[in-house]
Amino acid sequence: MTAHTKHASFEYLTTRKDELVGWARKFSLFPYPFVTACCAMEFMAVSASAYDTDRFGAALPRFSPRQADLLMVVGTVTQKQAPILLKVYEQMCEPKWVMAFGVCATSGGFYQNYASLPGIDRIIPVDVYVPGCPPRPEMVIDGIMRLQETIARGKHRIINDTF
């Protein structure tokens, strides 16, 4: 490191850049709903006016994975669907986060058989699990807020020597 002159106002920014980027990112989650089953009803309830995920900066579902940064897997994923989910995940740009919405996406739930995937974390990394069959809207909002905390706390690779 080369020595440099300190400028008080800028110095705050340079030491808390992670926090700044995290703060910006946590309020601009664009979810992509990968909706496969009955939890979809609960997803609609939590996105619509009464509970409204928009209040938490997780609004505006993008129906293209390329424009989204939060993959919400809502419902049971079967073995036959797993390649599709993997392809959707791989199409998303970094940074990306995954929420397992409901018990089927979390662990397979009561489906322990030939047909269904025992939790989407068998094929893609998951950042936040929301159990429940279906989860209450409050639980989903809690999950979003916990994800936001994680994003705010996290290290953001965008931070480097040139920024």
Add this chain to the structure above:
Amino acid sequence: MLALAGRLKSEFAFDLFLDVTAVDWPGAPLRFEVVHHFYSTVHKVRVRVKQRVREAEPVVDSLVSLYGSAGYMERECHDMYGIRFRGNDDLRPILLYEGFQGHPLRKDYPKQLEQPLVPYRPPQRALEREL
């Protein structure tokens, strides 16, 4: 079976093919029971036809020549029980996928056996990864 269904259709007006499925009776000399359901929209009557086949040769007549809709249900029955249908030359998997071994609704299929299409990844503590 084909002759019987032909008579049901032409003489008794069973014009709607509802379903074909199977029952597995493990240990029985004729292990599989293939069950056809028909409905007559004229007489408002249902009829159920059962036939037993051996495990070594689970073959019954296909009804595709009489009812076009039988094709999908015969494919499903073939997926789940491994029943073959004489005369249906399109028994590709319909609910299962290519490469699936065995027939999951047979009683001897292991209850928790999974045949993943995507290889499972090792468990990861996702919350600790770098962004």
